[in-house]
Amino acid sequence: MDSLTQVALGAAVTVAVMGRRTAVWKSALWGAVAGTLPDLDALIDHGDAVLNMVLHRGESHALFYLSLFAPLMAWGVARLHGETALWRRWWLALWLALVTHPLLDTMTVYGTQLLLPFTNHPYGVGSVFIIDPLYTVPLLIGVVLALRTPLAVGLKANAAGLLLSSAYLVWSVLVQQHVELVARDSLQRQGIDANAVLVTPAPFNTVLWRVVAMTDTEYVEGYHSLLDNPPVIEWHRFDRGAELAAAHGDVEGLRRLAAFTHGFYSVHEHDGRLFVTDLRMGQEPSYIFRFDLGTMTERAHGPVAAQLSGERMDMRAGLQWLWPRLLGQPLPPPGLNLP
Numbered sequence: 001m002d003s004l005t006q007v008a009l010g011a012a013v014t015v016a017v018m019g020r021r022t023a024v025w026k027s028a029l030w031g032a033v034a035g036t037l038p039d040l041d042a043l044i045d046h047g048d049a050v051l052n053m054v055l056h057r058g059e060s061h062a063l064f065y066l067s068l069f070a071p072l073m074a075w076g077v078a079r080l081h082g083e084t085a086l087w088r089r090w091w092l093a094l095w096l097a098l099v100t101h102p103l104l105d106t107m108t109v110y111g112t113q114l115l116l117p118f119t120n121h122p123y124g125v126g127s128v129f130i131i132d133p134l135y136t137v138p139l140l141i142g143v144v145l146a147l148r149t150p151l152a153v154g155l156k157a158n159a160a161g162l163l164l165s166s167a168y169l170v171w172s173v174l175v176q177q178h179v180e181l182v183a184r185d186s187l188q189r190q191g192i193d194a195n196a197v198l199v200t201p202a203p204f205n206t207v208l209w210r211v212v213a214m215t216d217t218e219y220v221e222g223y224h225s226l227l228d229n230p231p232v233i234e235w236h237r238f239d240r241g242a243e244l245a246a247a248h249g250d251v252e253g254l255r256r257l258a259a260f261t262h263g264f265y266s267v268h269e270h271d272g273r274l275f276v277t278d279l280r281m282g283q284e285p286s287y288i289f290r291f292d293l294g295t296m297t298e299r300a301h302g303p304v305a306a307q308l309s310g311e312r313m314d315m316r317a318g319l320q321w322l323w324p325r326l327l328g329q330p331l332p333p334p335g336l337n338l339p
Contacts, residue, residue, distance in 0.1 A: 001104050002131045003039065008139035009104060009165075010035020010097040015146050015158050017093035021086055024146050024154060027093065030077050034097035038066070049308040050253040050291050053278075054111075054122075054260045061102035062116035070095035107169055109200045109280045111260055122260055126200045126280070127172035133204060138164040172206045179224050183211040186233040192220060198264050198280060203318070208326040212264060212279050217242050219266060221284050227328035234330060238284060241267035248274055253293045253306040272296070275309065283333050286313035 001009075014031025015024055041060040046052050059065055074091035078084050105112045108130050111122025128135060142161020146154035180199045187194050194213035202208040208225045211233060219240045222233035244267040248254055254276045257265055264279045274296075278289035287310050294304035317334040325331050 001108060001128075002136075003036065005131070005136045005139070006035040006039065006101050006104070007032040008035075008136055008143055009100055011143045012139045012158055012162050012165075013097045013100055014093045015143065015155070016162060017096060018086075018089060019155060020151060021089055022081070022083060024151070026081060028143055028147060030090075030094060031097045034073065034094050035101055037098065038101045048253070048305045050256050050306040053289060054256050057102065057105055057110065057112040057122070058120070059113075059116055061105060061112050061114065063099055063102065063114055064117065066098040066102070067095060070098055073098075107172070109198070122262075125173065125176075126198065127176040128169065128206065129201045129203050131204060132168075132201075132206070134206070135165050135168050138162075138168075168206075172201070175206050175226065176201075176209070179209045179211065179226075182224055182231050183213070183222070183233055186222070186224075186231075187213055187220075187235070189232075190235060192235060194220070196263055200280065202322060202326070204322075205326060208322070210283060214240065214263060219264075219279060221333075223325060223333070225326055225328050227326070228330075229328060236284065236332070238266070239268075240265075244269060244274070248293075251293055251299065252303065253291055257289075257291065277310075282310070283313060285335055286311050288312060 010033070011028040011031040014034065015027040018027040038060045041058065042056055046055055071091050074087055074094045077094065078087040078090045083090070102112050102114055106114060106123045107125045107128045109124045109126035111124045113120050114123050115121065138161040142158040145157035148154070149157065176199050180197060183197055183199060187197070192213065192215065194215055196214040198212045200210050202210055202223070207227065208223060211222050211224060213220045217240065218237050220235040220237050222235045224231065224233050245254065245258070248267070251274065254267065257276050257278060261278050261280055266277045266279055268275050272295045274293040276291050276293060277287050279287065282288050289308070290310035292307040292309045298304045313335060321331055321334045
């Protein structure tokens with residue numbers, strides 16, 4: 001999730017756990033810090049764009065390592081404020097602020113390696129977009145009220161914000177499951193033999209959903225709004241580059257991205273250069289994580305550092321499309337040149 005959301009969640013959790021035991025500003029401050037710390041791994045450059053992607057949300061997001069770090073951070077905070085008698089409470093509060101960061105990240109589609117060092121499997125539920133005001137705003141309001149109103153009122157407001165935001169996550173999972181049923185039914189009715197289906201929300205909401213389905217030779221993309229009537233998805237077909245993927249399966253960047261995306265990727269060549277695209281984030285034809293893996297000649301001389309060559313969709317066009325499509329109008333995504 002975005003940094004503001006993680007700050008708000010960390011602060012809200014710590015305020016709730018510490019309650020009346022310390023000043024609310026202390027709880028909010030250190031909760032915000034703990035909520036931010038795991039994402040500092042984004043500052044590490046591994047010298048390869050694919051590695052930068054697949055190693056993000058790694059050790060710094062692992063529940064095991066965060067649990068080891070929590071008592072050390074709590075000891076430092078308690079000692080700094082002369083509250084060593086509250087060390088155990090600070091430990092619980094900061095541990096929860098630290099571990100809720102990767103747990104929330106897991107609700108997005110990116111992939112979070114929660115269980116390192118035991119497995120590097122990237123977990124991703126994919127039921128919320130990386131920025132969703134309906135999740136973030138209740139947390140922010142709760143924390144602000146906790147800081148600016150009488151203690152009893154503020155703590156209740158903070159607890160209410162946590163409850164509402166958590167309920168929204170539950171809602172997102174339930175809706176995701178509903179949309180997946182609609183998508184699988186639509187695929188079957190239209191004779192599309194999909195071996196994997198991905199359902200993720202469109203930006204900033206959980207009413208409009210993007211669906212990607214993979215077949216042996218292609219992938220299809222469609223959108224479904226809860227307001228669509230009838231609930232039938234129009235699919236657009238694209239070549240996934242299966243033959244290229246098989247021919248270049250030993251290329252390190254391709255192999256890593258194939259595993260990290262759980263198979264939701266495509267491969268193509270342009271001017272002799274090999275490109276691999278993460279199909280989970282973005283929409284046709286604009287994807288954030290598209291990587292240039294070099295030419296065959298370059299790879300023959302040794303490992304080639306992958307370069308990020310993705311692009312973001314035009315935000316103005318995207319937002320102009322988003323609202324009417326969310327309301328159920330059957331519009332093709334912007335930038336998709338369809339006959």
